Structures are given as structure tokens and as C-alpha cells.
Amino acid sequence: MKNIILIAAPAAGKGTLSDLLVKKYDYLHISTGDLLREVSKETTELGQKIAKMLKNGELVTDEIVFELLENKLCQVDKPYILDGFPRTINQAYKYDELIQKLNKDLGIVVVLNCDYEILKKRIVGRYLCKDCGSIYNTLTGVNTPKQEGICDNCGGALYKRSDDNEESFKTRYETYLEKTKPLIDFYEKKGNLYYIDSQTTDTMLKEIEDLL
Numbered sequence: 566m567k568n569i570i571l572i573a574a575p576a577a578g579k580g581t582l583s584d585l586l587v588k589k590y591d592y593l594h595i596s597t598g599d600l601l602r603e604v605s606k607e608t609t610e611l612g613q614k615i616a617k618m619l620k621n622g623e624l625v626t627d628e629i630v631f632e633l634l635e636n637k638l639c640q641v642d643k644p645y646i647l648d649g650f651p652r653t654i655n656q657a658y659k660y661d662e663l664i665q666k667l668n669k670d671l672g673i674v675v676v677l678n679c680d681y682e683i684l685k686k687r688i689v690g691r692y693l694c695k696d697c698g699s700i701y702n703t704l705t706g707v708n709t710p711k712q713e714g715i716c717d718n719c720g721g722a723l724y725k726r727s728d729d730n731e732e733s734f735k736t737r738y739e740t741y742l743e744k745t746k747p748l749i750d751f752y753e754k755k756g757n758l759y760y761i762d763s764q765t766t767d768t769m770l771k772e773i774e775d776l777l
């Protein structure tokens with residue numbers, strides 16, 4: 566199995582596709598957003614600094630992101646999916662150096678394509694269960710919770726991520742267009758870039774399986 570880098574706008578399905586691959590092929594899912602959200606819960610100065618950047622939808626500094634990522638990759642001994650990294654051309658260059666140092670393969674880079682209006686609904690309507698992490702949506706018609714604010718799976722309370730609102734979505738989407746989308750050219754030139762349609766989640770797994 567090849568390592569996978571997912572490039573996609575916010576809510577384009579990186580997490581969903583990663584979950585499917587983890588379940589079926591035992592991939593390790595590395596989400597830099599998840600790593601940062603963990604640290605943002607700490608009451609330390611660093612934790613609070615990260616929390617503020619996440620809330621505003623701003624990119625966190627490379628220094629912080631690389632420290633977390635390198636710590637994680639050092640312990641990895643199986644194929645992995647990078648979700649939310651790299652986010653900029655500079656991160657992509659530095660990642661090339663890091664995998665050389667750690668003796669890892671770049672693998673394949675997959676772009677998830679999805680319309681703006683669908684992304685917005687996925688973000689603004691997204692709720693998560695605080696106990697089991699199940700994901701729901703009140704706007705897309707997919708995974709609507711049976712009872713408002715309650716998890717169908719375990720009865721836990723549903724909450725919103727601090728950055729899942731329209732204002733933060735706009736900032737995150739603009740950042741994607743300006744800073745992350747140029748990565749498509751970067752990896753196209755390397756010759757390991759592929760595209761998947763992520764408008765509906767049903768076909769994503771099959772499409773990526775054909776690439777692996």
C-alpha cells in the first residue's frame with residue numbers, strides 16, 4: 566500500500582475517505598488538524614495560541630506543525646494518509662526533506678473535487694458527537710441526527726467545532742485557494758497526482774482503490 570497525501574478544500578471529504586481506508590486497509594490516519602486540536606485543549610500558552618488560530622481559520626505556523634508531524638512520523642511503521650498536510654508550497658518542500666531524513670516514501674497525492682455550495686453546507690451544518698466522534702449534518706440531508714443535538718449511535722451530546730461556521734469557512738476556503746491549491750501544480754510536475762470526485766461519498770473508496 567502506498568502512502569497517500571490528500572489535497573482538498575475544507576469539508577471535501579478528507580476525513581471520511583481516511584476513515585474508510587483505515588477500516589478496510591489498516592492505514593494510519595494522520596490529520597494535522599486533529600494533532601493541533603489536541604494541543605489546543607491544553608491550558609499552556611502554546612495551547613491557547615493554537616486555539617486562537619484554529620478559531621479564526623488561520624494556518625498555524627510551520628514550526629509548530631512540523632514538530633507535531635515529525636514526532637508522529639518517527640513512530641510510524643505502516644502506510645499512512647496525510648490529511649490536511651501539506652497546506653502550502655513551503656510545507657511541501659520541507660516535507661520532501663523530512664521524508665528523506667526519515668526514509669519514507671512520498672506515495673500518491675490525491676485531489677478531492679467538490680463544489681463550493683456543498684462544502685459550505687457540510688461545514689455550517691456539521692455536528693460531532695462529544696463521546697464517540699460520529700459526524701452529523703443538519704443541512705445536507707446526509708446523516709441528519711434523528712433527535713436534534715443527540716448522537717444516534719451512543720446518545721452523546723452533539724457539538725460544533727469552533728471553526729465550523731460560515732465566517733471561518735470563508736477564510737479557510739480563501740486560504741485553500743491561495744495557499745493550498747498551488748500544490749496541485751507542484752505535485753502534477755512530480756507526476757504522482759490523481760483526482761477523485763467527492764461530491765458524494767459513495768464512490769470515493771472505489772475511485773481511490775483503483776489508484777492504489
Ligand code: AMP
Binds near residue numbers: 623630
Ligand atoms: P482541518 O482539520 O484540516 O480542517 O484543519 C483545521 C485547522 O487546523 C486549519 O484551519 C488550520 O488552522 C490548522 N491546520 C491544519 N493543518 C495545518 C497545516 N498543515 N498547516 C497549518 N495549519 C494547519
